[in-house]
Amino acid sequence: MTYIRTHREEVSIAAALIVLAGVLAIAAPGYFARENLSDLLLGNVPVLVIALGMTLVIIAGQIDISVGSNFAICSVAAGVLVKAGLPLPAAVLGTCVIGGGLGAINGALVGYLGIPSIVVTLASMVALRDALRWQTQGAWVQDLPINFQWFGFSQSSYPTVVILTTTFLMVFFAWGMRKLAAGRAVYATGSNPEGARLAGIDTSLVVFCVFLVAGLLTGFAAVLNSVRFNQIPSNGGLGLEMKVIAGVVVGGAAITGGVGTVAGSVLGVVLLGAIGPALTFLGVSAYWERAIQGGIILAAVINYARSAAGSRH
Amino acid sequence: MREVLPEAGIKQFRIPVVPAGVWILLAALLGQVALFSVIAQNFLSASNFVEVLRFSVELGLLAVALTPVIITGGIDLSVGSMMGLAAVVFGAAWRDWNLPVPAAACVALLSGIAGGGLNAFLISKLQLPPLIVTLGSFWMFRGIAEGITHAAVNYTDFPKSFLALGQGYLANVIPAQVPVFFLIFAAYVVLLHRSTVGRSWYAIGSNAAGARYAGIPVSRRLGLAYLLSGLTSSIAAIIYVAHLGQARSDAGTGYELDAITAVVLGGTSIFGGRGNLWGTLLGLFALSILQNGLHLAALPSELSGVLTGILLVSVISLEQWLPRRGIHRLDQPEEVQVKNSQVAVLCAAVLVSALIVAGTNVWLVRSVGRSPEEKTAPATATAHRPVIAVMPKAKGDPYFVSARAGAEDAARELGVDLIWDGPTNLEAAKQNELIENWITRRVDAIAVAVENKAGISTVLRKARDRGIHVLTWDADAEPDAREFFANQATSEAIANTLTDEAARLLGGKGDFAIITGALTAANQNEWIAFIKRRLDKYPNLKLATIRPSDDDRDKAFAETQTILKAYPAVKLIMAISAPAVPGSGEAVRQAGRKDVNVIGLSLPSICKPYVHDGTVQTVVLWSTHDLGYLTVYGSAMLVENKIPTAAKSIQAGRLGKLEVRDGEIILGPPLIINKANIDQFDF
DSSP states (O other): OHHHHHTHHHHHHHHHHHHHHHHHHHHOGGGGOHHHHHHHHHHHHHHHHHHHHHHHHHHTTOOOOOHHHHHHHHHHHHHHHHHTTOOHHHHHHHHHHHHHHHHHHHHHHHHTTOOOHHHHHHHHHHHHHHHHHHHHTTOOBOOOOGGGGGGGSOTTTHHHHHHHHHHHHHHHHHHHHHHSHHHHHHHHHHHOHHHHHHTTOOHHHHHHHHHHHHHHHHHHHHHHHHTTSSSBOTTTTTTHHHHHHHHHHHTTOOTTSSOOOHHHHHHHHHHHHHHHHHHHHTTOOGGGHHHHHHHHHHHHHHHHHHHHHHHHO | OTTTHHHHHHHHTOOOSSOHHHHHHHHHHHHHHHHHHHHSTTOSSHHHHHHHHHHHHHHHHHHHHHHHHHHTTOOOTTHHHHHHHHHHHHHHHHHTSOOOHHHHHHHHHHHHHHHHHHHHIIIIISOOOHHHHHHHHHHHHHHHHHHHHTTTOOBOOOOHHHHHHHHOEETTTEETHHHHHHHHHHHHHHHHHSSHHHHHHHHHHHOHHHHHHTTOOHHHHHHHHHHHHHHHHHHHHHHHHHHHTOBOTTTTTTHHHHHHHHHHHTTOOTTSSOOOHHHHHHHHHHHHHHHHHHHHTTOOTHHHHHHHHHHHHHHHHHHHHSOOTTOOOTTSOSSOOOOHHHHHHHHHHHHHHHHHHHHHHHHHHHHHHHHHHHHTSSTTOOSSOOEEEEEOSOSSOHHHHHHHHHHHHHHHHHTOEEEEOOOSSOOHHHHHHHHHHHHHHTOSEEEEOOSOHHHHHHHHHHHHHTTOEEEEESSOOOGGGOSEEEESSOHHHHHHHHHHHHHHHHTTOEEEEEEESSTTOHHHHHHHHHHHHHGGGOTTEEEEEEEEOTTOHHHHHHHHHHHHHHOTTEEEEEEOSTTHHHHHHHHHHHHTOTTOEEEESOOHHHHHHHHHTTSEEEEEEOOHHHHHHHHHHHHHHHHTTOSOTTOSEEEOGGGOEEEEETTEEEOOSOEEEOTTTGGGOOO
8 A cells, every 4th residue: 555655656557557458458459469569569669768868857857858859860870870881789889979979968058057958958959950951951861781670680589689678778777766876866956956966966967967868868769769670761759759758747757856757657658659559449530649648648647736635635 | 214225125126127138139139130131132121021020920929928928937838739729710610610700710719718728727726837738738739620620621711801911011011910919019018017917927937935925816827827828829820820821730830849949039037037028029030030031041941940059059058157137036146156167068068059150151151152153154154043942842851852853953954043942841831931031032933842722822922923933843822823833743643543553452352541641731631532532433442541650750660560450451551651651661561461562652762672572562653853853944944934825835854845734834644663663763
């Protein structure tokens, strides 16, 4: 019972997932076919990986809406690096460095110059996206080496690799946020920056680092997504930031900072990622999908507000 | 005593009339004006200024409405979606419920109040964070608008008297909507800067708990700001409809970010408590003039995004580091302690922006330097080389990118100057704005791939009145708004070819699914309508579902994966957006479903791997190179008056003799591209 009380958010999303699964089991059992679940998982892994970084950013009391543009740049960069003849591991590293670098610029402007994160990342979202358009003129990266797709693994073994990597990342971040001093510093900075500073935490560094991590993970997610294909479009990640933020927020992270868990975010992303295809399976017209998703976000938020009000009494 | 004490007390909380940020912005604005007067043609003219005003109205209304919201420390992301919803409600009320225009406008305003009221209720009564609430309503409002119209209904043919509000002039000089804007602006100024309501917004933004203790009805005042924001968005929607002559569910897409940018640029603090409407007005002009100047200087539209980002960050960071006079806040020490690391970061940021600006300059100089060099090339060049401005529907779309190569070939061959620019996304209002700018720049011919027929025709007619030749390509405007239409293939021919191919591959019987572009894409919706009509010929062919891809390869991939499992009977995927064909192809290939065919409308270059391995059977298209070539060639012929109005055919350079019929230059039937011939095509 104490677990339910202290993990209200996670429990309510898990309940929502169970209800969804129940409805699907009756109305569209085909949803639970192994291939469908595996496709869904692979399709949502990039969102999930970025959501890990976004969870840190939001817990630190900041926001990053430039991840979609960063994702597009990293996707193209991965292709360009591989075509330039770099071996795959080096290209992956290079892409993560580029993603991390772009994240670090955001982090420096927010952490050290004190410009609000929504302003900084709004500017970099627009600037990066248009810079990429200008540079590529809309051209795709084509003629990639044959071993680019699936990282050189086979199509059947690749999901295992991705699941292992992602699980490792999730466990690491979930553990780190609870047990590491750095993780606690992120919570402290988010819930009371001035208090954290007085307690000896370098809050500027914390803010800088969460953006850096978000950038690194965005770069990695771009690689994970790109290797599922054999060519790379130059307009990837459109609207990705909204998907990621929605998942994290539905997962119970408070946009005001200091509150949220990695597990919650993972559940939130899974719930939102599962609903889209579920609506197709249930035969809901595509025209109403967006309205339903908006409604779910509002419902989740209202639910938290009520439970928060309940716990206050 | 009475004179001294209250004076000292009040001074502490006084907010300066012109904060430091506004001065910086004013300087940036003047810098822009100075720069563009030098490099842009006809920039400094009254008529240009007036047109800039016209295009700023809708965005301006949103920015004005957002200013008090942000001053209370909140945010409203739903304003753009609210515009889409109100526009659709207005159209539906007028056409479907047969209400007169004023009554329909009232219904639209009511929808704005309802939407704003919903936000207000959730934020002020339930005390939910504004960012989350409006993120939810951002999706929900747009979703409802798409739901009621099925994203396809486009309300047009509004009465002339109504359209005058968005397209007409007062006293032949002032655009009709500009006074409306300034009226609302004035009302907001009074409310925010001259009333107790406004003072309480500032108080809430500085310290909500303090405001409550001071006796301010915080929740009611907070709600009012969001309610007004919804109402003002619906006013913006009505003006937008009058301006473009159409009401569609995509009205105002992406406006929320531009509006927030304008407000923040204007010195309003995103944390609340600080800012004013005059700054917002300046921020709005800084954005509009930047875009206008870039268009007039024939610089690519992508630059405006990059420069807007740099402008935003540099203005805000300068503002952070200039001492704020007149505000003494308890949480700020009197002297700002500047650490070395902070100075280093600031220097680095300035250095990076300087590098980017320098890079831009190099590019600028190069582009300026290139034209005289080309000028000397043709021996017959006269003093004035014709300038032909060609607009694609969206700049980054691979389809239009490949058409550009053909356009450039023709320009080189004929010795004309080509301006190739367009919206960076499918934004209906941007096309109109760009054409207005080209009229101001006095180009010789304009060729447009039309995104919205009803809205663009007005401005094209204006161009023709000013003696500019007008051609349309890819998609047509109203016939009297252009001289010729370079027609690659009719929508009906495309739809029929695709449906016939589907029937052939399925043996006339079976289920198929369509992956379209955005649900609101006009072209695709027209094709779908023709495809459905053609299906009458094939009674055993069944359209199982239509899914959107938003012109995103990865989304098309995911949607196809789902369709394959949710509709196991589907044996053919018809993808009618260029990036969707490779997306669907990859999904079918990875699923190993050899029994499923993929056909569609796309570019051979990006489909090649899938056509070769047999996943994609047929790609239907025309030569995009030739279409681009014909567009520029035809425009150049118009400029030199080489096409008589009664012409039955024209000699179009390397394309040879082309048929002209009912004001349309026909490129030829659509190409059917398959494994056998795909290697012949290089676009």
